[in-house]
Amino acid sequence: MEIIRSETTEVIREEDRLTVAMAQIAPVWLQRNATLKKVLETAHLAANQGCDLLVFGEALVPGYPFWLENTDGARFNDPKQKAIHAHYLDQGVVIERGDLKPLCDLAAQKSMAMYVGIMEKAPDRGSHSLYCSLVYIDKTGCIASVHRKLQPTYEERLSWAPGDGHGLVVHDLSAFKVGGLNCYENWMPLVRASLYAQGEDLHVSVWPGGLHNTQDIPFFIAKEARSYVIACSSLMRAEDFPAETLSLDEILANAPSVLANGGSTIIAPDGKAIIEPVVGIEALIIADIDHKKVREERQNFDVSGHYSRPDVTQLKVNRQRLSVAKFED
Numbered sequence: 001m002e003i004i005r006s007e008t009t010e011v012i013r014e015e016d017r018l019t020v021a022m023a024q025i026a027p028v029w030l031q032r033n034a035t036l037k038k039v040l041e042t043a044h045l046a047a048n049q050g051c052d053l054l055v056f057g058e059a060l061v062p063g064y065p066f067w068l069e070n071t072d073g074a075r076f077n078d079p080k081q082k083a084i085h086a087h088y089l090d091q092g093v094v095i096e097r098g099d100l101k102p103l104c105d106l107a108a109q110k111s112m113a114m115y116v117g118i119m120e121k122a123p124d125r126g127s128h129s130l131y132c133s134l135v136y137i138d139k140t141g142c143i144a145s146v147h148r149k150l151q152p153t154y155e156e157r158l159s160w161a162p163g164d165g166h167g168l169v170v171h172d173l174s175a176f177k178v179g180g181l182n183c184y185e186n187w188m189p190l191v192r193a194s195l196y197a198q199g200e201d202l203h204v205s206v207w208p209g210g211l212h213n214t215q216d217i218p219f220f221i222a223k224e225a226r227s228y229v230i231a232c233s234s235l236m237r238a239e240d241f242p243a244e245t246l247s248l249d250e251i252l253a254n255a256p257s258v259l260a261n262g263g264s265t266i267i268a269p270d271g272k273a274i275i276e277p278v279v280g281i282e283a284l285i286i287a288d289i290d291h292k293k294v295r296e297e298r299q300n301f302d303v304s305g306h307y308s309r310p311d312v313t314q315l316k317v318n319r320q321r322l323s324v325a326k327f328e329d
Contacts, residue, residue: 030242114137
């Protein structure tokens with residue numbers, strides 16, 4: 001795996017410095033344990049590079065549902081689609097079972113926070129639907145938030161259930177307040193505003209992969225929020241599919257040779273790239289960021305501070321973890 005590290009000649013005060021990393025990697029597709037092993041190996045590498053925060057792409061564990069648009073995924077009551085979905089469900093991450101414990105243990109040992117994109121098999125919703133969840137593991141190894149994607153996008157709705165607002169929170173990380181969203185949630189202005197209102201100044205956006213997703217919105221968010229933006233994508237090429245993949249011949253016959261080309265990038269609060277989008281390779285991408293830059297850019301525009309008008313417009317956010325039943329014993 002290639003290591004890409006930004007170089008800067010600027011002096012950063014230690015209290016303002018944060019070393020952040022993006023893991024642009026491919027999953028071992030639809031194999032939870034093998035993908036988690038690869039994630040853990042990458043996390044060890046990032047920890048050895050002195051990283052304070054490591055980010056993985058959307059739905060990385062066990063992978064994005066690329067079969068849907070390549071195998072007639074919308075066909076109703078189709079045995080093939082049922083079989084693939086059942087396998088996908090079997091490979092979902094159950095947080096309560098301890099599937100992420102090795103990552104939590106490493107985070108605590110190395111004092112390194114992580115955002116990890118997973119397909120969550122959720123016992124509190126019956127265990128038979130999958131949620132595209134972004135999990136934040138703090139530097140003490142605790143799972144501090146699990147954000148279930150509010151609205152799956154287009155064909156994702158054939159496979160993923162819609163989430164809730166419970167994970168719309170930010171976390172203190174050194175001088176920064178960090179929050180994160182999945183993929184097209186980053187296009188939702190009110191959802192972004194819910195994080196801005198909590199003081200977010202390091203925004204994490206995770207994507208299944210693709211320069212077409214990261215060549216514009218991360219730059220806009222940085223300018224809008226006057227925040228650093230991490231846009232972390234996964235990678236998926238034809239050769240990344242395991243040989244035993246269900247319906248593999250049909251997937252490959254209808255898919256391009258590169259299904260997700262990466263495009264991970266880091267943007268400064270002035271909207272300029274610290275790391276230009278990285279395309280086509282597995283890489284650990286590292287940069288030192290400076291909280292002073294946030295404070296400088298907020299001098300003339302602070303979207304939830306001096307440039308807000310709560311007497312005119314306000315946002316209401318429901319952060320309850322939703323369930324179909326409330327039991328009173």
